Amino acid sequence: MNLTLIKKNKNTLNSETITLNEPDEIFIPLKQGDCEECTPCVKTGDRVKIGDIVGKPVSEYGVPVHSGVSGLVTEITESGDKCAYVRIKSDGLQYVSDSVVTPVIGSKQSLIEAVRASGLCGQSGAGLPTHMKLSTDKKIDTLIVNCCECEPYITSDHREIIEKSDDIKTGAGLVTKCLDIPHCIFALPKGEREAADILRAAALEINGGEVRTVPAGYPNGSDKVLAYLCTKRRIKASQSPDDQGLLILNVSTVGFIGRYSKDGMPLVKRRVTVDGSAVRTPCNVYAVIGTPVSQLLEFADCRLEAVWHILSGGPMMGKEIDGISSPVTKTMNAITASTEPIRDKKYIEANRVTNCFRCGRCVEACPVGLIPNLLETAFDKGNVQKLRKLHNEVCLECGACSYVCPAKRELTDKIARSKQLTSEPNDEKEGGI
Numbered sequence: 001m002n003l004t005l006i007k008k009n010k011n012t013l014n015s016e017t018i019t020l021n022e023p024d025e026i027f028i029p030l031k032q033g034d035c036e037e038c039t040p041c042v043k044t045g046d047r048v049k050i051g052d053i054v055g056k057p058v059s060e061y062g063v064p065v066h067s068g069v070s071g072l073v074t075e076i077t078e079s080g081d082k083c084a085y086v087r088i089k090s091d092g093l094q095y096v097s098d099s100v101v102t103p104v105i106g107s108k109q110s111l112i113e114a115v116r117a118s119g120l121c122g123q124s125g126a127g128l129p130t131h132m133k134l135s136t137d138k139k140i141d142t143l144i145v146n147c148c149e150c151e152p153y154i155t156s157d158h159r160e161i162i163e164k165s166d167d168i169k170t171g172a173g174l175v176t177k178c179l180d181i182p183h184c185i186f187a188l189p190k191g192e193r194e195a196a197d198i199l200r201a202a203a204l205e206i207n208g209g210e211v212r213t214v215p216a217g218y219p220n221g222s223d224k225v226l227a228y229l230c231t232k233r234r235i236k237a238s239q240s241p242d243d244q245g246l247l248i249l250n251v252s253t254v255g256f257i258g259r260y261s262k263d264g265m266p267l268v269k270r271r272v273t274v275d276g277s278a279v280r281t282p283c284n285v286y287a288v289i290g291t292p293v294s295q296l297l298e299f300a301d302c303r304l305e306a307v308w309h310i311l312s313g314g315p316m317m318g319k320e321i322d323g324i325s326s327p328v329t330k331t332m333n334a335i336t337a338s339t340e341p342i343r344d345k346k347y348i349e350a351n352r353v354t355n356c357f358r359c360g361r362c363v364e365a366c367p368v369g370l371i372p373n374l375l376e377t378a379f380d381k382g383n384v385q386k387l388r389k390l391h392n393e394v395c396l397e398c399g400a401c402s403y404v405c406p407a408k409r410e411l412t413d414k415i416a417r418s419k420q421l422t423s424e425p426n427d428e429k430e431g432g433i
């Protein structure tokens with residue numbers, strides 16, 4: 001089952017990606033995604049070219065940050081409440097750095113080093129540094145290329161499949177070869193026939209390659225749910241996919257690895273879906289990382305005067321941006337500009353928790369067939385037997401039940417906490433529900 005209740009609003013599925021004009025100025029955060037903040041390695045007055053490093057990582061959990069324009073460094077802000085930024089005024093000449101060269105990749109170590117040097121972090125979701133995922137010392141038997149993009153509005157991964165399938169094939173081929181992974185699953189939602197045909201052709205050229213379709217809808221693109229849907233392996237709360245022999249990479253991440261292996265251009269641009277109820281012309285654009293969001297909103301003819309939220313990402317997991325002068329980042333797969341409150345604090349406050357009225361939406365939403373409302377009651381009563389009978393241990397902690405609950409009940413949190421009760425010995429407490 002999945003969330004049929006959530007309107008998908010995939011308005012831009014057929015919108016070919018348009019490359020935006022180079023911005024006059026970019027403003028690059030030195031912390032991007034879940035990577036550690038870099039230290040600046042340029043100073044005000046320096047001249048840089050496209051692909052030059054402007055921020056260097058300080059630990060293995062970081063990746064370098066590169067300039068996406070050629071021009072003059074005009075400002076470097078201090079790290080404080082907010083992360084540090086490097087501001088670069090473009091000279092409009094688009095000179096490319098001599099450091100941009102095709103990497104030599106032929107082993108696991110050389111792949112890890114190249115991916116790190118490219119500045120890559122996950123192109124969707126939290127933005128974990130990709131080289132850290134590749135560096136696992138656990139035996140991986142399956143690469144899952146996540147093509148699900150289950151959030152409403154966002155189609156940037158879908159356009160990657162339609163427009164850049166050759167890069168995806170190269171990227172998936174490199175990862176499986178260098179990490180000696182015998183099986184590669186391209187996982188995508190049912191009903192996406194064009195994308196499925198393209199990926200089937202790519203899978204034919206990868207050892208152990210295949211396409212698997214999963215039910216369309218949120219949260220089927222989250223790692224834990226996707227791992228279960230594709231392989232029936234359960235990733236526990238304390239585990240990561242490699243504990244179950246899985247490497248899960250987003251399809252745009254894989255496509256970027258393929259591109260980088262061919263041209264050596266680091267991550268200085270990305271595709272962004274611009275949509276939402278305030279946007280008159282929804283679109284997919286390529287934008288230089290560091291471009292002000294205002295330029296993308298202007299291009300998409302956004303009704304700024306009607307905006308309530310502007311989110312980096314989609315309405316389910318997206319984060320409110322600081323203002324329209326905020327920059328495009330490495331992990332910004334979408335900008336969702338909405339005229340209605342989606343997750344506004346005041347709105348949530350006004351709609352605070354009420355009693356369960358047994359509407360069944362949480363049951364319908366659960367991807368593994370649990371009964372979240374009964375699990376919550378069992379947890380509230382400390383009824384360990386009942387929790388076990390309802391198989392609380394199967395919960396993937398995906399958050400779908402809490403999201404759909406009209407009574408705003410904290411189902412996921414309680415079910416996750418209930419696992420502690422059932423993992424304890426001598427815990428056969430009695431109680432009825």
Ligand code: SF4
Pocket residue numbers: 355356357358359360361362363372373404405406407408409411
């Ligand atoms: S969705 Fe909420 S109100 Fe509906 S049955 Fe589940 S817990 Fe109860």
Ligand code: SF4
Pocket residue numbers: 365366367368369370371372394395396397398399400401402411412415
């Ligand atoms: S019970 Fe667990 S697996 Fe099911 S929807 Fe809720 S959080 Fe997800």
